[in-house]
Amino acid sequence: MEVSTDTATICIFDKTCLAHRKDDVGDCWSAPRNELEEVASGNALFLNLGQDGTYNVNIFSEEFESEDEYKCCMIVV
Known part of the structure; x- marks a missing residue:
């Protein structure tokens, strides 16, 4: 997925966990x-x-099967 930001930040969340913020300012x-x-x-x-x-x-959405598989996904380009 391609994500653009003008705040130099990406937030990862489950919307049900932040339901209490739905009426807050953006x-x-x-x-x-x-x-x-x-x-x-x-x-x-x-x-x-x-x-x-x-x-x-x-x-x-699935768990990693090994530490090597996890490390592979942590590479930032």
Whole structure:
């Protein structure tokens, strides 16, 4: 999947875990307290990319069978 950002950040989450934020402003996560709360609760993962741009993201729904398979998927290009 191709993802573009103008905040140098990608957020990975399950929308049911963030249902309590549905009426918040669109950038509620930009407040450090809100971001920390969601990360600590396991509701979201924020990937700070260092710069804006378009990134290719691979999403896997199955578990990895070996440590080598996991390491292979962690390579960032």
